[in-house]
Amino acid sequence: MKRVTFFILLFLNIGILYAQNSDFVLPSIISDHAVMQREAKVKLWGWCPSVWDLKIVCSWAPADTIQAHSDKYCAWETYIQTPSEAGPYTISFYGWKNALVGQVNDILMGETWLCSGQSNMEYNLSYRISDVDNLQKLVDNKQIRLFKVNKCSSKYPLERIEGKWEICSFESGKDFSAVGFFFGNQLNKILKVPVGLIGSYWGGTAIQPWICDSIYKSSPDLIRKSHKLRADWAPTANSSIFNGMIFPIKNYTIAGVIWYQGEANNQEPFDYGGLFNGMIDGWRSSFNSCLPFYYVQIAPWNGYADRNAAYLREQQAKIETSKDSVGMIVINDLVNDVAELHPDRKAQVGARLANMALRKTYHKNEIEPFFPTLKSIEYKNGKALISTTSLGRLICREKSISNFEIIDQGGKIHDAKARILRDGTICVSAQNVKRIVAVRYCFTNDAVANLFDVNGLPLAPFRTDIEK
Numbered sequence: 001m002k003r004v005t006f007f008i009l010l011f012l013n014i015g016i017l018y019a020q021n022s023d024f025v026l027p028s029i030i031s032d033h034a035v036m037q038r039e040a041k042v043k044l045w046g047w048c049p050s051v052w053d054l055k056i057v058c059s060w061a062p063a064d065t066i067q068a069h070s071d072k073y074c075a076w077e078t079y080i081q082t083p084s085e086a087g088p089y090t091i092s093f094y095g096w097k098n099a100l101v102g103q104v105n106d107i108l109m110g111e112t113w114l115c116s117g118q119s120n121m122e123y124n125l126s127y128r129i130s131d132v133d134n135l136q137k138l139v140d141n142k143q144i145r146l147f148k149v150n151k152c153s154s155k156y157p158l159e160r161i162e163g164k165w166e167i168c169s170f171e172s173g174k175d176f177s178a179v180g181f182f183f184g185n186q187l188n189k190i191l192k193v194p195v196g197l198i199g200s201y202w203g204g205t206a207i208q209p210w211i212c213d214s215i216y217k218s219s220p221d222l223i224r225k226s227h228k229l230r231a232d233w234a235p236t237a238n239s240s241i242f243n244g245m246i247f248p249i250k251n252y253t254i255a256g257v258i259w260y261q262g263e264a265n266n267q268e269p270f271d272y273g274g275l276f277n278g279m280i281d282g283w284r285s286s287f288n289s290c291l292p293f294y295y296v297q298i299a300p301w302n303g304y305a306d307r308n309a310a311y312l313r314e315q316q317a318k319i320e321t322s323k324d325s326v327g328m329i330v331i332n333d334l335v336n337d338v339a340e341l342h343p344d345r346k347a348q349v350g351a352r353l354a355n356m357a358l359r360k361t362y363h364k365n366e367i368e369p370f371f372p373t374l375k376s377i378e379y380k381n382g383k384a385l386i387s388t389t390s391l392g393r394l395i396c397r398e399k400s401i402s403n404f405e406i407i408d409q410g411g412k413i414h415d416a417k418a419r420i421l422r423d424g425t426i427c428v429s430a431q432n433v434k435r436i437v438a439v440r441y442c443f444t445n446d447a448v449a450n451l452f453d454v455n456g457l458p459l460a461p462f463r464t465d466i467e468k
Helices: 002-021 135-139 178-191 213-217 220-226 240-249 269-287 308-322 346-360
Strands: 035-037 041-047 054-058 065-068 075-081 089-094 100-117 144-148 165-167 195-201 256-260 293-296 326-329 374-380 383-388 404-408 413-415 417-420 426-429 436-441
Touching: 035 195, 054 075, 065 075, 100 178, 144 178, 178 195, 178 256, 178 346, 195 240, 213 220, 213 269, 220 269, 240 269, 256 346, 269 308, 293 346, 308 326, 326 346, 374 436, 383 436, 404 426, 426 436
Parallel strands: 035 100, 100 195, 100 256, 144 195, 256 293, 293 326
Antiparallel strands: 041 075, 054 065, 054 089, 089 100, 144 165, 374 383, 383 426, 404 413, 404 436, 417 426
16 A cells, blocks of 8 residues: 555656646757857747746856746747856756746757768768777767757748757767767867767758758749759758758757768759858858858769769869858768768768868867869970969879879860879870860769878869860
């Protein structure tokens, strides 16, 4: 009898506690173990009865009580100023009659980044990673926190999502983005601050579902381009993934975005630049911040048609030269097998993205993240003389330089030979071609780079006949 009475009282107490808190709801991204952006004006939001006088107390400033009032939809929002010290901290919420209605514990202050894209971003830590040793020891890092957004497609913008912050460990991290983790690990190592990683990705997705509706409404050209998208396994409707997986977290203050996507748009490569540009503008508007965007140029793969991947990479490269606060990394050397769409050398991809962020966002000028590119070209005596932006002579890691092509005056493409002169100029020529009108480097779907600068970064693909 005593045992039955105990369980009845236990369930009654749980019911009372639930009843006290059921009217107060926080978004799942504001939860235990979160990483919030340090030294920033951070938004808090949620839902509670509009008759409440909601009070918020942050443990780093216990004397400062913040008040918030919900609207007729029972939604409220306010801002707090976060400290520079890592913590951990607690945020307490007091509702009706000053009763404690919610508490978020073990909050760290640091740098929070959104990791998004398709399958090469979704490629997780439980898959083969060939360019790192002792992965389990590396992943066990309490200074890194992970929030994985559940896959969701919606016709309309959603306010709430499922998910939770987790302390990074081999168990909690095994289903998280490998590129995202290695990016965060490098930031944590260099900046020596906690890092929060929000994973919002979906394998096989084209860029159109990631673009917010307001961008489509302001651009008939993008709407025309979006209609070319073919049905696929993943959602293809305009804005559908943005509505379900980006809109619900747009209020969360972040430092920036890393993006790895493009493979699913290879059938219409010339449309990608405009679509990607629109996506960046839409996300920045939604987050109300000129977010840094650092992204990956798609890897070599022999399964694309024609030269579609080369054209798409060209579109990706144009964004870097035409938009502020963006940076592209080249990975055409990080491929062991061009028949594999998902290269397994993900540690270096994440590290290169992190180095771009460390230089451009965190001003670590001792880090060199910029890839050598074409600087100028001169045609002379049946040869093409190419200069690059490399600070020193480029280095070939094989017996001979590969993947150069030249175009003759009749428009025919020839495989070319290349050699590096003493002054660092690359001399390119082809037998029986007396007049060269254009040069291409790694401008195929599956070309793997073998020219590198002194920092070990590969020469970026290019063509000089782009106007033609």
